[in-house]
Amino acid sequence: MSQLPLSQSEAPPAPIALNGVAWMRQNLFNSWFNSVLTGICLVLIYLGVRGAITWLSQAQWQVLQVNLKLFFVGFYPPELVWRLWLIPALVAGLGGLSGSPFAPTSKRGLQGIAIGFLLFGVLVLALPLSWSSRLWLLGISLLAAIGFGTGQKIPALASWLPWLWVLSFPVVLWLIGGGLGLKSVESSMWTGLLLTLLLAVVSIFLAFPLGVLLALGRRSDLPVVRSLSTLYIEIVRGLPLIGILFIAQVMLPLFLPQRIRPDPLIRAIAGLVIFSAAYLAEVMRGGLQSIPKGQGEAAKALGLSSPLTMLLIVLPQALRNVLPAIVGQFISLFKDTSLLAIFSLVELTGVSRSVLAQPEFQGRYAEVYLFAGALYWVFCYSMSQASRRLERSGASRR
Amino acid sequence: MPKFWRIALQGLLLVLVVGTIALLWHNLTANLQQQSSQTTRLGFDFLREEAKFNIGEAAIPYQPSDSYGRAILVGLLNSLKVIAVGIVLATTLGVTAGIARLSNNWLLQKIALFYVEVLRNIPLLLQLFFWYFAFFLSFPKVEQRLQLPGAIYLTKSGIWLPWLQATSATGTWLICWIIGGVGAGFILYRQRQTLRPWTVLQAGAAIVALSLLALLITHGLPLQFDVPQVIDNFQIQGGLKLSPEFAAITTGLSVYTGTFIAEVVRSGIQAVPRGQWEAAQSLGLSPNVVMGTVIFPQALRTILPPLSNQYLNLAKNSSLAVAVGYPDVYSISDSMNSQTGRPVEAMLVIIVTYLTISLTLSVLINLYNRSVQIVER
Secondary structure, eight states: OOSOOOOTTTSOOOOSSOOHHHHHHHHTSSSHHHHHHHHHHHHHHHHHHHHHHHHHHHOOTHHHHHHHHHHHHTTOOGGGHHHHHHHHHHHHHHHHHTOGGGOOOSHHHHHHHHHHHHHHHHHHHHSOOOHHHHHHHHHHHHHHHHHHHHHHHOGGGGGGHHHHHHHHHHHHHHHHHOBTTBOOOOGGGOOBHHHHHHHHHHHHHHHHHHHHHHHHHHTOSOHHHHHHHHHHHHHHHHSOHHHHHHIIIIIHHHHSOTTOOOOHHHHHHHHHHHHHHHHHHHHHHHHHHTSOHHHHHHHHHTTOOHHHIIIIIIHHHHHHHHHHHHHHHHHHHHHHGGGGGGGTOOBHHHHHHHHHTSGGGTTOHHHHHHHHHHHHHHHHHHHHHHHHHHHHHTTTOO | OOHHHHHHHHHHHHHHHHHHHHHHHHHHHHHHHHHOSSOOOSSSGGGGSBOOOOOSOOSSOOOTTSBHHHHHHHHHHHHHHHHHHHHHHHHHHHHHHHHHTTOSOHHHHHHHHHHHHHHHTSOHHHHHHIIIIIIGGGSOOGGGOEEETTTEEEETTEEEEOEEEEOTTHHHHHHHHHHHHHHHHHHHHHTOSSOOHHHHHHHHHHHHHHHHHHHHHHSSOSEEEEOOEEETTTEEESSEEEOHHHHHHHHHHHHHHHHHHHHHHHHHHHTSOHHHHHHHHHTTOOHHHIIIIIIHHHHHHHHHHHHHHHHHHHHHHGGGGGGGTOOOHHHHHHHHHHHHOOHHHHHHHHHHHHHHHHHHHHHHHHHHHHHHSOOOO
C-alpha cells in the first residue's frame, strides 16, 4: 500500500531488461516496508508449498481414476457416450468459426495459440485416459482449429453464426435425450458435469426473454406493469437461491393441478429461471438506461412503431453494452447449479458426493472436492477471460 | 397510446396476475387436502407446539421440548451470528486483498491475484464442503489435539480459542469510558474547525483520566482472559469454542465473499483520479498517509454501493449453512417442514426472514452511504 498504482499503459517506460538483482530490488525490496512484506509473503508461500507437498505425498488419486467417467457424464449409458462426445465437437467447431474476435493480431499471439495446442496435445497424451478419449479430445481440438481457419477464410459466415448457435441447441438436446432415430435416454440419467452444463445453459436461455420483459416492465410508464415487475424483481433478489429452489422443488408440484407432476430436473430449471430472470432484468435495465434517448426518438422520426423501435433499435444496442455482464451472470448461474446437490440432483457437486459415498473411497474428501473445484474453475475462468477479451476487442461496442 | 387502452391493458394484466394466483392457491389447497390424511389447516398456530428436535448450537437456551417458534428464533440468531462474523471477516480479507492487488510489491500482488482468481471461480457450496469435510473435520480427536501457540486447540469436535470475559468490574469501567468518551467527543467537537494535536491530546487525556478512575474504584481490569484448559486429556473447558460447522460456514463465506470485495475495492481505488495521488504526494505526504487519508476515503464513495451488494450476497449465501449442518434459519425451517409436513408455512418463514434481513441490511448501508457521499447543493 504505497505509491501510485499505475496501470501498465500509463506507467513510465520501464528501464529495459533489468537483470535479476535490479528487478528484485525494484519490485520486492524498494523500501523497508516492502522488504518486510516480501519476507512475510515468502514465509506464507513456504508454508503453503510445504502443506501442499505433505498433502500430495499422502493423497490417493485412485478415486479419480476409477470415477473419471462419473464426474463428466455421470450415469449416462456407457455405450451411448459417443453421443455426448459429439456435443463438445459441435461446440468446438462452432466456437472456432466464431473465434474471429479473439484472433491474435501479432505473430506472438499466433505462436501462443500454437504452443497452447501443443501443450493440450501433450497433456492429453500424458494424462491417464483411455485411447478413445484421447482420440476424441485431439479430434475436437483439431475441429476447433479447422473451424477457426474456415471462419478466417470466409468472413461472410459471421452473419449466419448466431443462427447456427441457436440451431445447435435443439441438436444438442436431441443428442443427449435421444428420440427421432436415436435411442432415448431418461432425464434421470443425465448427470455429472453434463447436467451442470445443461442446467446452466437451458436456464439462462429461458431466463433471458423473461428478464428482458421484466426490465422493460420496470421501465414502463404504466404504473401497474412497473410495480408488478419491480415487486417480482425485488422479492426474488431479496431471497437466497436455496429458498427459491426449495419453493421450486417442494411447492411447485403443490401449485400445479394434480395430474401434472414435473420431474426434479424441470423443477430445478424452473427455480433457476425464476432466480436468474430477476438478476438478468437488472442487468438489462442497466443496458437500456445506457442507450441515449435520441436513438428511440430518431427511430420514431423514421416512422417505426414503439415495439419495433424497441426490438430493432434499442434492445440490440443495450444487449451489446451488457454482454459482459450477461456472461458474468451466466458464470454465477453456472456456479449456482451446485446448490441442486442439496436437493439430491446429481450434477457435478452431487456426483462428488456420491463418489465419496462409495465405501472404498471414504474420507477422500480433499481429492474429490479439489478435482470438482478444478473442473468448475476451468469453465468459469475461461468464460470470464473470454468475456474480458470480447470487451477489449471492442466486439461488444461498435 | 390512448388513455382507454392504457387503463384497459393494465386492468387486463392485473386480472391475469390475480387470476393466476387464485388458480395456484386453489390447486395448493386441493393438493394439500389430498396429501394429508389429518385435516391440518394452514396457519401458524403450530409454532407453539413442541419442536422435538435437537439443535446443535444455540445462542439462547433451547431444548427439544421447546416450541417451533423458539427453534426458529434460535435459527435466526444463528444466521445473524454467521452474517455478522462473516461480514467483518470478509471485509477485512477483501480490503486487504484489494489493496494488495495494487501494491508495488510484485510478490504480494501475485498472491492476491491468485487468491482472487482461484477462489472466485469455484462454487461456494463446494468450498464449504471442502472446508467442512476436508479441513475442519480432518483435525484429530480431542485426545490427540493439535495445539497452536497461545492456547489454541484444534480438534475434530471444535476449535478452542482464548477469549475475553467480562468481570465484576466491567460495568464500572463501561460507565467511566462512556463518560470519558462523551467528554473527549465534546472537546473534539468544540475545536473541530482547527483540529490541533493539543486538542487530540486533551481528548485522549480525558479518557485516560476516567480509565484511571475506574481502576481506582474497582481495583480490577474490565476484561479478563478466558484461556481454554485441557482437563483429564479428553476434555477442553473454558475459552471460546467454535463448532466445526460454524467454523466452516464462516470461513467459507468470508473467503469466498472476500474475493469479490477485493475486486470491488481494487476498482474503487483505481477509479480515484491520478491527480489526487500526485497532488497528495507533492504535498510531501508519505505513501501510507496518502492511501489512508486521501485516496481511500474518496474510493469509499465508489466502493460502497457494490460493497453493499456483496454484503447482501453474503447474507443470502449464509443459507448454505444447511449444507454443512449448521442450524441456521433455513435449515431449521427445512427440518420443521419435514417433521410437520407444512411446506407453505416453512416457505413463508424463509421468505419473510430473508426479505427482512436483506431489507434491514440495505437500509443500514444506505444510511451509511448517504453520510459519506459528497453533499452537493
